[in-house]
Amino acid sequence: MPLIAPSLLASDFLHLDDACKMINESDADWLHLDVMDGRFVPNISFGIPVIEHIRRATKKICDVHLMIEEPEKLTPAFKKAGADILIVHMETCKNLHSNIQQIRALGMKPAVAINPHTPVEFLKDILADLYHVLVMSVNPGFGGQSFIPHSLEKVRELKKMIIKTGKEILIEVDGGITLENASSLVEAGADILVAGSSIFQSADPKETIRLMKRIA
Numbered sequence: 001m002p003l004i005a006p007s008l009l010a011s012d013f014l015h016l017d018d019a020c021k022m023i024n025e026s027d028a029d030w031l032h033l034d035v036m037d038g039r040f041v042p043n044i045s046f047g048i049p050v051i052e053h054i055r056r057a058t059k060k061i062c063d064v065h066l067m068i069e070e071p072e073k074l075t076p077a078f079k080k081a082g083a084d085i086l087i088v089h090m091e092t093c094k095n096l097h098s099n100i101q102q103i104r105a106l107g108m109k110p111a112v113a114i115n116p117h118t119p120v121e122f123l124k125d126i127l128a129d130l131y132h133v134l135v136m137s138v139n140p141g142f143g144g145q146s147f148i149p150h151s152l153e154k155v156r157e158l159k160k161m162i163i164k165t166g167k168e169i170l171i172e173v174d175g176g177i178t179l180e181n182a183s184s185l186v187e188a189g190a191d192i193l194v195a196g197s198s199i200f201q202s203a204d205p206k207e208t209i210r211l212m213k214r215i216a
Contacts, residue, residue, distance in 0.1 A: 002182075003192040004213050005030035005063050006205075007174070008054070009045055010143045010196030016050075019200070020057035026206040027213050030061040030085075032174070032194045035078075037068035040092050041141030048074070048081045055082025063194075065113065065174070067140050068092065072099055079106040087111040087134050090118060100129050111172070115140060116148050120158045128165045132192065133158060138175030144197045147176030152188045159189030182212050 006028050011019035023031055033054065036045040055062060064083040068074070071088045072095075078086055086108045093099045096112065103110035112126065113134035123133060135158065137151035155171055162169045173185050174194035182193055195212060202208040 001213050002186050002190060003029040003170075004209055005032040005172070005192055005194045006199045006209065007032040007034060007143065007194050007196035009034045010200040012200075013046075016054065017057055020054060022205055024059050026209045028060060028209050030063045030192065031058050032063045032065060032196075033083075034065050035068060036141060039069045040089065041067045043141045048077050051078070051081040051083065061085065063087070063172075063192075065134065067113075072102055075099075075102050076106060079108055083108055085109045085111055085131065087113050089113045089115070089140075090122060091115055096126055097129070100126065104129075113140075113174075114154075116151065120154050120161060123158070124161065127161060127169060128167055130169055132170035132172050134172040134174055134194075135190075136175055137173050137177070145176055147178070147181055151175075152184060155185060155188040155190050162189075177212075179208070179211055179215055183215055 006023055034045050036043045038044040061084045062082055063085045064078055065087045069092050086103045088099050090112050100110045109131035111132045112130055115136050135154050137147050138145035158171055170191040171189055172192035173190045177193050177195045178198045199205050199208050
């Protein structure tokens with residue numbers, strides 16, 4: 001079964017404690033936290049103080065997705081805030097290998113995200129150093145977008161690349177994931193499914209998480 005990582009970006013920000021409690025009680029494996037700076041993406045979400053409080057409220061792995069410029073300047077602060085996994089975008093990192101080394105040296109698991117326009121081939125020289133790769137299946141910056149179908153082919157290509165390394169590198173997919181397309185993504189090679197609107201806007205979020213984990 002895939003790992004399910006509900007995206008807190010789609011929750012009710014007036015009731016984050018309730019959202020964390022729901023996720024704690026659910027079959028979710030991780031909690032996905034989207035940090036946006038209004039520069040790399042055209043939106044601002046939340047930052048280090050909020051993550052510090054979320055860390056205290058959840059038992060789940062905190063999968064922190066940095067959609068920000070110059071992530072290396074804040075990497076130690078996100079470690080202190082409680083991030084277990086830190087994801088940086090290939091498109092923002094001028095010295096990606098150095099960014100990955102910094103994350104690992106601080107005791108977090110390093111991951112790299114790629115936007116819909118970025119070919120998976122660009123990951124070839126860094127792939128073996130990663131815990132996982134995040135394939136964006138929507139354009140970053142806003143929740144509630146529709147899944148980009150070509151993302152399935154990118155997952156398949158990435159899976160072939162990972163097999164060639166001989167290492168256990170996970171594939172995470174984020175954007176437009178629903179009960180209808182989850183199984184196709186897992187068949188293509190996805191290990192972690194990030195879902196926001198399809199979980200938090202459902203009538204029964206815990207049941208949606210359960211179904212997604214099993215249907216996939």
